Each structure stands twice: as structure tokens, then as C-alpha cells.
Amino acid sequence: MDASSKLSLSGERFHVGYRLHAREAEAQAMAQHICLEQTVEFPVDLVPAGDIRDNIVGHIEDFRRINDDSYVATISFAIETTGFELPQLLNVVFGNISIMPGIRVDQLELPPALLRAFAGPRFGRTGLRERLGVATRPLLCTALKPMGLSVAELADQSYRFALGGIDIIKDDHGLANQGFAPYHERVQACVAAVERANHETGQRCLYMPNVTAPADLMLERALFAQQAGAGGLLIAPGLVGLDMMRQVADDDRINVPILSHPAWQGSLVTNPNSGISHYALFGQLARLAGADGSIYPNYGGRFAFSREDCVSICAGTAVAMAHIKPIFPAPGGGMSLARVPEMIELYGRDIIFLVGGGLHTHGPDLVQNSRYFYQLVAAL
Amino acid sequence: MDASSKLSLSGERFHVGYRLHAREAEAQAMAQHICLEQTVEFPVDLVPAGDIRDNIVGHIEDFRRINDDSYVATISFAIETTGFELPQLLNVVFGNISIMPGIRVDQLELPPALLRAFAGPRFGRTGLRERLGVATRPLLCTALKPMGLSVAELADQSYRFALGGIDIIKDDHGLANQGFAPYHERVQACVAAVERANHETGQRCLYMPNVTAPADLMLERALFAQQAGAGGLLIAPGLVGLDMMRQVADDDRINVPILSHPAWQGSLVTNPNSGISHYALFGQLARLAGADGSIYPNYGGRFAFSREDCVSICAGTAVAMAHIKPIFPAPGGGMSLARVPEMIELYGRDIIFLVGGGLHTHGPDLVQNSRYFYQLVAAL
Numbered sequence: 001m002d003a004s005s006k007l008s009l010s011g012e013r014f015h016v017g018y019r020l021h022a023r024e025a026e027a028q029a030m031a032q033h034i035c036l037e038q039t040v041e042f043p044v045d046l047v048p049a050g051d052i053r054d055n056i057v058g059h060i061e062d063f064r065r066i067n068d069d070s071y072v073a074t075i076s077f078a079i080e081t082t083g084f085e086l087p088q089l090l091n092v093v094f095g096n097i098s099i100m101p102g103i104r105v106d107q108l109e110l111p112p113a114l115l116r117a118f119a120g121p122r123f124g125r126t127g128l129r130e131r132l133g134v135a136t137r138p139l140l141c142t143a144l145k146p147m148g149l150s151v152a153e154l155a156d157q158s159y160r161f162a163l164g165g166i167d168i169i170k171d172d173h174g175l176a177n178q179g180f181a182p183y184h185e186r187v188q189a190c191v192a193a194v195e196r197a198n199h200e201t202g203q204r205c206l207y208m209p210n211v212t213a214p215a216d217l218m219l220e221r222a223l224f225a226q227q228a229g230a231g232g233l234l235i236a237p238g239l240v241g242l243d244m245m246r247q248v249a250d251d252d253r254i255n256v257p258i259l260s261h262p263a264w265q266g267s268l269v270t271n272p273n274s275g276i277s278h279y280a281l282f283g284q285l286a287r288l289a290g291a292d293g294s295i296y297p298n299y300g301g302r303f304a305f306s307r308e309d310c311v312s313i314c315a316g317t318a319v320a321m322a323h324i325k326p327i328f329p330a331p332g333g334g335m336s337l338a339r340v341p342e343m344i345e346l347y348g349r350d351i352i353f354l355v356g357g358g359l360h361t362h363g364p365d366l367v368q369n370s371r372y373f374y375q376l377v378a379a380l
Numbered sequence: 381m382d383a384s385s386k387l388s389l390s391g392e393r394f395h396v397g398y399r400l401h402a403r404e405a406e407a408q409a410m411a412q413h414i415c416l417e418q419t420v421e422f423p424v425d426l427v428p429a430g431d432i433r434d435n436i437v438g439h440i441e442d443f444r445r446i447n448d449d450s451y452v453a454t455i456s457f458a459i460e461t462t463g464f465e466l467p468q469l470l471n472v473v474f475g476n477i478s479i480m481p482g483i484r485v486d487q488l489e490l491p492p493a494l495l496r497a498f499a500g501p502r503f504g505r506t507g508l509r510e511r512l513g514v515a516t517r518p519l520l521c522t523a524l525k526p527m528g529l530s531v532a533e534l535a536d537q538s539y540r541f542a543l544g545g546i547d548i549i550k551d552d553h554g555l556a557n558q559g560f561a562p563y564h565e566r567v568q569a570c571v572a573a574v575e576r577a578n579h580e581t582g583q584r585c586l587y588m589p590n591v592t593a594p595a596d597l598m599l600e601r602a603l604f605a606q607q608a609g610a611g612g613l614l615i616a617p618g619l620v621g622l623d624m625m626r627q628v629a630d631d632d633r634i635n636v637p638i639l640s641h642p643a644w645q646g647s648l649v650t651n652p653n654s655g656i657s658h659y660a661l662f663g664q665l666a667r668l669a670g671a672d673g674s675i676y677p678n679y680g681g682r683f684a685f686s687r688e689d690c691v692s693i694c695a696g697t698a699v700a701m702a703h704i705k706p707i708f709p710a711p712g713g714g715m716s717l718a719r720v721p722e723m724i725e726l727y728g729r730d731i732i733f734l735v736g737g738g739l740h741t742h743g744p745d746l747v748q749n750s751r752y753f754y755q756l757v758a759a760l
Contacts, residue, residue, distance in 0.1 A: 007528060037682075041552055041737070042740070043740060052528035083556040083558040087594065088556035099685075145422050146419070148432035179387075180387050214627065215598075218595075240467050241620045246594070264471065271651045
């Protein structure tokens with residue numbers, strides 16, 4: 001390693017904004033450390049001269065003060081460090097430094113030369129609207145629950161929701177392949193129930209089963225769902241990996257939209273001084289990994305997201321990312337129907353309203369409750 | 381849903397210890413909330429009577445005070461809620477509540493009726509020792525780095541480390557399939573280099589390439605490595621999903637040990653009031669997902685783990701879990717050779733010492749540095 005390294009690099013770099021929770025001198029040191037830790041992970045004095053030292057090691061492109069305890073460093077990395085694969089991109093962005101307190105990924109800026117490696121969502125906002133035949137209004141979504149119901153009971157629920165005008169009926173993310181409602185049987189029954197309702201209403205309600213599954217069964221379940229006539233898929237990338245969702249989205253045999261669910265990802269966002277921003281995780285990374293809609297807990301519900309967090313997710317689902325399509329924000333989690341008008345005012349019309357339990361508590365009749373939800377949204 | 385639910389449940393339950401960061405009344409409410417949120421995710425008044433209400437909803441089995449702001453609730457769940465699949469087990473343990481601050485998974489107690497669904501590590505401590513032909517002493521491990529070196533340079537490094545007596549040479553976790561050292565070429569060259577050294581030393585040094593890869597390429601890379609003669613695999617389950625590691629470990633075509641790497645998992649452990657304990661994540665879950673050795677940052681290095689955290693990981697790698705084999709703790713991360721005696725005193729002999737950069741800084745000759753490391757450990 002005496003020789004100076006000369007690599008074949010394009011000169012293209014991607015940028016990551018890191019929020020550093022420390023006093024200025026320490027924050028400066030943290031920024032320098034990130035440049036090494038996320039690339040060569042090697043004692044600075046021994047890093048080979050030439051391209052490795054000059055271009056593989058990250059560059060601090062900008063460093064600015066937010067307040068005495070908070071700084072933002074923008075660090076760039078050669079796009080070649082990612083190998084143009086999602087797991088290694090995640091690794092460069094936040095692999096080892098996830099273990100160091102006080103570092104939070106604020107946002108990603110990925111150049112077209114890197115984004116070219118990723119197809120992103122197959123449908124995005126426009127494609128999902130086309131599938132549903134809903135041009136401009138907000139979309140209505142609910143979940144089949146609770147866990148423990150039989151296939152017949154879940155199918156009956158699907159029928160009622162679809163009859164009442166819900167656009168997207170997803171499995172609750174806790175419905176996997178349990179004995180009380182086995183996956184294949186459940187998918188067939190719920191598809192049939194929704195199709196029956198669609199015949200009656202003339203609408204195109206989509207049923208999206210949960211395909212979050214063991215790694216060797218993900219594609220099998222996704223393909224089964226599509227062949228059975230399901231209108232989309234639910235995946236929790238925290239449980240199976242962002243790249244597993246990417247694989248399903250990229251598979252040309254699969255031509256249905258994907259909703260991502262935030263289960264297990266909470267620890268990445270809930271500590272304001274570390275992890276990943278809501279914007280980057282539920283916006284940018286969900287898109288990069290192929291979701292057409294990104295479910296997250298709405299502010300003011302039973303989870304701890306703030307109004308600003310939610311607005312930032314909405315921004316991340318639509319920010320310019322070359323050919324990567326904008327996707328739907330899908331706020332949910334302890335939402336009541338009463339909050340719909342406030343949410344439309346905040347989020348606008350390109351949104352999926354996910355109302356789960358709230359649709360059951362509004363009144364005893366699920367069809368009526370769904371119709372009420374529909375009319376509430378349609379009237380605005 | 382008027383009828384009382386009657387499900388086919390075994391009566392077997394698994395237990396999760398949750399540390400709740402709150403005052404007593406709030407902690408009690410959090411525990412009750414976890415029982416619902418992680419299972420039915422449904423308004424409590426509407427949960428169907430019978431088995432769903434009585435047995436699918438979690439049970440608070442124990443609730444005890446640690447101090448005025450901290451309580452531990454032990455909650456049990458019917459094993460059937462997991463569908464006997466790892467992603468859904470993770471979901472029941474910590475899916476939605478990952479998004480709620482103040483809840484930390486302390487430990488899991490999984491009964492044999494649930495563990496039966498998981499093979500765990502193929503080798504474990506005994507199997508890995510057999511592969512290496514090292515009966516009782518601590519194992520020595522290092523990493524090929526820095527990113528940006530050519531295949532020839534990395535192979536040369538492998539040769540020197542193996543010649544010096546290192547037991548396990550792994551790829552740095554940042555080596556993926558970049559153009560400067562493409563995966564297939566790198567694996568073949570490093571395997572050849574290590575085999576050459578093994579012929580000279582009579583030892584059985586194992587080279588473990590990093591197979592953390594896109595979901596559709598994981599098995600291909602793992603199989604290629606094994607066919608090329610690699611002695612093991614490195615996987616970062618935070619980047620690709622715990623169940624992806626489980627799939628590789630379970631695949632009967634693959635008969636080499638696996639080291640897990642903690643990249644991206646940091647946010648789960650670094651906030652003491654939320655996430656998952658070091659014990660459960662790097663001990664219990666790494667084992668359940670098939671790792672034979674669990675890499676984590678040693679205390680006193682450049683990461684933020686405490687001595688107690690590290691001791692708890694060590695305990696988690698060996699605690700009784702039915703047929704699931706004990707695995708090696710593999711502390712690393714900014715470790716110097718000077719700390720080896722202290723670590724043997726703390727961890728004992730069933731340990732993998734991972735020294736990366738420290739093996740380069742000890743002196744200019746990698747073979748000599750490796751021999752020094754070996755003698756240091758062998759002498760103790």
C-alpha cells in the first residue's frame with residue numbers, strides 16, 4: 001500500500017445532511033469521523049494516498065450552526081462506494097454511525113447517476129390513482145382486523161368496507177400466516193369479497209394483503225396475491241429489510257402497487273438526536289425502496305410524531321428525485337373521522353387516509369361508517 | 381363479530397420483558413396498551429369476547445418497579461400470534477411500539493414450542509471451533525480494509541493475516557460489490573491467498589466474505605462463496621433484515637458459519653429508554669436468526685457501548701434457548717491489542733476478538749502484527 005491509489009471513479013458524489021448533536025468542536029470532529037467511519041473505517045494516518053484518501057473518504061461539503069448544541073454537516077461520498085446496491089447505500093449513509101449517539105440523517109441528495117440504479121415505485125401517485133380510477137380526491141384506506149378473526153369474518157369485513165366506498169383495504173400488518181386466518185385462504189376470500197362489492201358499486205376498491213413474510217416466501221406470497229386478484233401488497237420493510245421491498249417492487253412479474261408499513265422502524269426516528277429523519281426514512285427511502293404509499297402514524301394520534309414530522313414526510317414523498325416517482329403519504333394510527341377536514345387542509349389532496357379502528361367505533365354498521373368516511377372526504 | 385371467538389390455541393405463550401420509562405400510573409397504562417397494540421390493534425371495547433380478548437390480546441404477567449421512572453412489565457403472547465415466522469415474531473415483540481417512546485425490550489423468553497420453528501445457528505460455538513481446529517483459546521479475527529483497495533491488495537492482506545495466525549479474516553462490512561474490488565473476483569482471490577497461507581502454517585484460517593447484498597442476490601453470493609472455498613459469511617442483518625440472515629443460515633446448500641455485523645442496528649440500542657436491549661438484539665435475536673458469531677462494538681472503543689452492555693451481550697449469546705446453540709460474542713470496533721488481556725478476563729475464552737485497524741497500527745508488518753496478536757492470546 002505504498003503506492004498511491006488510482007481508481008476508476010466518475011467524480012459523481014451523493015450528499016447526506018447529518019444533524020450533529022454536540023458543541024461546535026465536537027461536532028466538527030464528528031463530521032470528520034463520519035467521513036472515515038462510513039467509508040474506509042481505517043486509522044486516518046494509514047489511509048493510502050491518492051483516490052482512496054482523496055475521493056473514497058467522505059468530504060465535508062458544508063458545516064453550519066443550528067444552535068450551540070446542534071450543527072448540520074453535509075458530507076459527500078463517491079457514488080461508487082455504494083456499489084449501486086441499496087443495502088450498501090444504506091450502509092454508507094448510516095451503517096456504523098447508527099451506533100454512535102448524536103448523529104441523525106437529515107436528508108439525502110442522490111444524483112441521477114446514482115438514482116439510475118434504482119427503479120423506485122412502479123406506480124407512484126399517478127399510477128395508483130389510475131388503478132383506482134380516482135382522479136383528484138384523497139384516497140380512503142382501512143385495515144382488516146383484529147387478529148384472531150376467521151377468514152370468513154375478514155372477508156365479510158372486506159365486503160362491507162368496499163361496499164361503503166373505501167378505496168384500499170389492507171390487511172392489518174399483524175395478519176401474517178397464522179392458523180386462524182391462513183394467508184392463501186384469506187387472500188382468496190378477501191379478493192372475492194371485494195370483487196363482489198366492486199360489482200355492486202362500480203368502484204375499483206383494491207385489497208392489499210400483508211406479504212411481510214420470511215425471506216424465502218416473500219415473492220411467493222406476492223405472486224400468489226397478484227394471481228389471486230389482489231390489488232396491491234402491504235410490506236413492513238423494518239421487519240424484512242428495505243431491499244426486500246425493493247426486490248418485490250422491481251420484479252417484473254409483479255404489477256401491483258405496494259404500501260409500506262412502519263413497524264419496527266420507530267427506533268430510527270423517535271430519538272430526535274440520532275437515527276434518521278422522518279423525511280428521509282418515510283419519504284425518500286420508502287420511495288427509493290419501491291413503495292407507492294408510505295404509512296406512518298399521524299400526529300395527535302396515539303404515537304409520538306409531531307405535526308412538523310408529518311409535514312416533512314409529506315415533503316419527502318414528493319421531493320424531486322430524478323425519475324423516482326412521487327408517492328402517497330398515508331397517515332394513520334389512532335385516527336378518528338373527525339380529523340379528516342383538518343388533515344386535508346394540512347396535507348392537501350394527494351394523500352391516503354388510513355382509518356383503522358376509528359372506522360369501527362364511529363357506529364355499529366361498517367358499511368354506513370365507510371360511506372360516512374367517503375362522503376366526508378368527497379365533500380371537501 | 382357478536383359470537384364469542386373460539387380459536388385453536390395450544391395455550392403455550394412466550395414472554396417479553398419490557399422496560400417502561402414512565403411514572404407508575406403511566407407505565408401501567410403503557411403495559412396494558414402494549415397488550416392490545418402488538419396483537420389486535422383495536423379499540424378495547426370492540427375486541428371480540430372469547431379467545432381473541434382472552435388469549436390473543438397480550439397478558440401482563442408481572443409488573444415491577446425499578447425506580448420511580450422505570451418499571452418492567454413482563455407480557456405474554458400466544459405463540460400462535462407469530463405464525464411461527466421470524467418477521468411476525470419481531471412484529472409482535474416490537475413492531476408498532478417501536479414508534480412509541482419509552483418502551484424498551486429487555487429480554488425474550490421463548491418456549492420450546494415456539495423455538496421449534498427456528499433452527500438457529502448451524503454451527504454455534506462448538507461447530508465453529510471444530511471448523512477452525514481451535515479447542516479452547518479465544519479466536520482471532522480481523523477485517524480486510526480499507527475500501528478502495530484492489531482485489532490483489534486485499535488478497536495480499538489476507539495472505540499476511542493468515543500467515544500470522546489469524547483464525548478468521550472477514551471482509552470489512554463496507555466491501556460489497558464495488559468496481560474497485562468486485563465481489564466474485566475478490567472472493568476467489570482471497571480464498572486462494574488464505575489457502576496458500578494455510579498450507580504454510582498448517583492452520584485452518586477461514587475467510588468470510590461480506591454477502592450483505594440486494595435481496596435477490598444474497599443466496600447467489602453466499603453459494604458462490606461456499607463453492608469458491610470461503611470458510612464463512614459476513615451478514616449485516618440491520619441492512620438486509622434478520623430473516624434474510626435466517627434464510628441463509630437455514631439453507632441446506634450452505635454449510636459454513638455466519639458472522640453478523642451490527643451496521644444500521646445502532647438506533648435500536650443506543651437510546652436507553654427505548655428500542656431493544658443489547659442482550660436481546662445482539663444476543664438472543666442474532667442467535668435466533670442464525671448467526672454463529674455476533675459482532676458488536678466493544679466498550680471503551682470509539683462507540684458508546686458500556687462494559688455492562690457488552691457483558692449482557694455475552695450472556696445473551698449463551699443463555700439457554702432450547703436447541704438453539706450458544707454463539708460467539710465478537711467484540712470489535714476501535715480495539716487495540718493492548719486491551720486483549722483485560723477482555724479475556726472479562727469475557728472468558730469463548731470469544732472472538734475482532735481487531736481491525738488496530739492490527740495495522742501496531743507496526744508496519746502485518747504478519748508480525750498478527751503473530752503478536754496470536755501470541756498475546758495464546759499466552760493467556
